[in-house]
Amino acid sequence: MIIDFHGHSDMYEAYGWFDPPEQVVRLMDRAGIDMTCITTYGEAPMYPVAISLLVDYVKRFPDRLIGFARIHPGGGPDAVAAVEEAAKYPDQIKGIKLHPVCTLQKPYGRLSVEVIKKAAEFGLPVFSHCCDKVGSQPWQVGFGAQAVPEAIIICHMGGFFHGEEAIRMAKACPNVYLDTSSIPYPGIVKKAIEELGPDRVLFATDNPAGDPVSDLAKVTQLGLDEDTLEKVLWKNAARLMNLKEVRGVAV
Amino acid sequence: MIRRMIDACAFIGESLYGNSVTVEEQIAKMDAKGIEKAIVRPHKPCDYNYDKANQLLGEMVAKYAGRLAGFGRVNPLEKTASDQVAKLRGYGLCGLHLHPWEDNFMINDPKVDPTIEACRQAGLPVYVSTGYMCVSEAFQLLELAMRFPDVTFFATHGGQLDISGLSFDDVVFMAKRAPNVKYDLSGVYRRDFIELLIQSAGEDNVVFGSCEPYMDYGLEIARIEAAEIPDEWKEKLFAANIETLLG
Numbered sequence: 001m002i003i004d005f006h007g008h009s010d011m012y013e014a015y016g017w018f019d020p021p022e023q024v025v026r027l028m029d030r031a032g033i034d035m036t037c038i039t040t041y042g043e044a045p046m047y048p049v050a051i052s053l054l055v056d057y058v059k060r061f062p063d064r065l066i067g068f069a070r071i072h073p074g075g076g077p078d079a080v081a082a083v084e085e086a087a088k089y090p091d092q093i094k095g096i097k098l099h100p101v102c103t104l105q106k107p108y109g110r111l112s113v114e115v116i117k118k119a120a121e122f123g124l125p126v127f128s129h130c131c132d133k134v135g136s137q138p139w140q141v142g143f144g145a146q147a148v149p150e151a152i153i154i155c156h157m158g159g160f161f162h163g164e165e166a167i168r169m170a171k172a173c174p175n176v177y178l179d180t181s182s183i184p185y186p187g188i189v190k191k192a193i194e195e196l197g198p199d200r201v202l203f204a205t206d207n208p209a210g211d212p213v214s215d216l217a218k219v220t221q222l223g224l225d226e227d228t229l230e231k232v233l234w235k236n237a238a239r240l241m242n243l244k245e246v247r248g249v250a251v
Numbered sequence: 252m253i254r255r256m257i258d259a260c261a262f263i264g265e266s267l268y269g270n271s272v273t274v275e276e277q278i279a280k281m282d283a284k285g286i287e288k289a290i291v292r293p294h295k296p297c298d299y300n301y302d303k304a305n306q307l308l309g310e311m312v313a314k315y316a317g318r319l320a321g322f323g324r325v326n327p328l329e330k331t332a333s334d335q336v337a338k339l340r341g342y343g344l345c346g347l348h349l350h351p352w353e354d355n356f357m358i359n360d361p362k363v364d365p366t367i368e369a370c371r372q373a374g375l376p377v378y379v380s381t382g383y384m385c386v387s388e389a390f391q392l393l394e395l396a397m398r399f400p401d402v403t404f405f406a407t408h409g410g411q412l413d414i415s416g417l418s419f420d421d422v423v424f425m426a427k428r429a430p431n432v433k434y435d436l437s438g439v440y441r442r443d444f445i446e447l448l449i450q451s452a453g454e455d456n457v458v459f460g461s462c463e464p465y466m467d468y469g470l471e472i473a474r475i476e477a478a479e480i481p482d483e484w485k486e487k488l489f490a491a492n493i494e495t496l497l498g
Binding site: 017102131133159161182186210211214215221 | 412
């Protein structure tokens with residue numbers, strides 16, 4: 001069983017990025033991945049179709065895709081309302097996505113915190129981009145997580161330069177989980193598992209931007225024991241999203 | 252299928268940053284992955300003395316002729332940088348590697364020009380650690396490359412280090428504007444960008460360069476192997492292109 005915690009699907013003219021869900025599923029099949037959490041590139045409420053498109057994409061592949069609604073906290077009350085809207089689709093949407101580089105809304109900022117709080121009210125985990133750029137650096141995510149300790153925050157492992165910092169941040173923020181995508185250093189992934197424990201690292205690929213085949217190999221070739229590998233590859237994701245089944249199999 | 256692989260970019264020797272690699276360790280890593288040859292350059296040495304490191308690298312390359320080729324390093328801010336470049340051929344080295352991040356200079360700073368001019372006169376290609384914020388982002392390298400259109404530059408990391416994907420268009424622009432810039436794929440985890448870069452720069456102008464030990468041989472190779480591109484392009488990426496580009 002393999003669940004990819006981070007992928008994308010959208011036909012997003014503004015960036016010129018066109019990744020239909022069929023492309024995501026094709027790449028999942030190439031790597032043997034069962035389910036993938038996807039998000040659009042545009043954010044609700046500024047991108048009005050963000051939630052409806054996401055629901056449509058997941059409905060096309062209900063046993064393969066899981067939706068994370070991408071929210072622009074700059075929308076203020078409308079952003080919070082967008083979280084409420086997303087929560088109306090529990091079968092398709094099981095989390096919220098923030099991308100501070102795109103929205104210029106830092107995760108610890110007031111508007112982002114309001115969105116995170118609302119997501120936590122609904123029990124929706126929040127995925128935040130986390131990288132080298134201002135807005136998404138590890139502690140900018142970490143202080144947002146500390147502001148809402150009841151929230152579940154998942155983020156990348158810090159990009160090219162902030163891997164060690166992301167691990168230190170996650171150690172200090174017990175509600176933060178790290179994903180394995182978007183980082184070219186297997187050693188950092190292994191260190192994250194060793195330092196945070198096997199329950200707080202989730203397999204992800206950033207499909208279709210990242211390559212599921214080599215990103216899966218990055219994790220399976222770390223020499224992890226079977227129990228740890230299962231947790232990273234799917235059990236942690238299933239727990240955080242409270243999944244009852246994966247592709248018809250009870251979990 | 253056994254594929255020929257030549258690594259266009261690996262760092263060896265004593266390192267100020269604690270990731271030293273002996274020449275024997277480098278050869279062992281290559282053997283483990285089936286890499287025929289690597290173009291190595293010195294790490295930033297603990298004594299900051301690049302000229303000494305270049306000379307030592309030349310000796311290593313001579314010892315492992317056939318398995319290694321070498322690029323020297325200089326800090327262009329040093330007054331003797333051009334003189335150090337002029338010595339590289341004599342040390343048996345065939346190019347220059349500049350690392351603006353480790354040596355604290357902007358790649359498009361006019362202070363770098365005498366070093367590049369020395370390379371131009373010596374017919375040496377210039378490999379640049381590219382994508383580092385403030386010092387070697389794509390358009391900074393582009394400015395330099397446009398000033399020296401008859402110098403061949405290689406950009407590490409596909410010319411960008413941005414997991415958001417928001418720097419790709421800068422590199423695509425550079426690829427079309429500056430045909431004297433070539434690219435390695437070290438650390439380019441983005442499947443879509445590998446394909447976009449090849450489309451933009453041409454399949455003859457992208458090479459396999461690992462940036463070991465900063466990056467990981469296994470993952471660097473696996474990513475190119477997994478790319479959905481024709482197999483003959485992979486042959487070019489892994490070996491033929493760097494052989495052609497370095498003559």
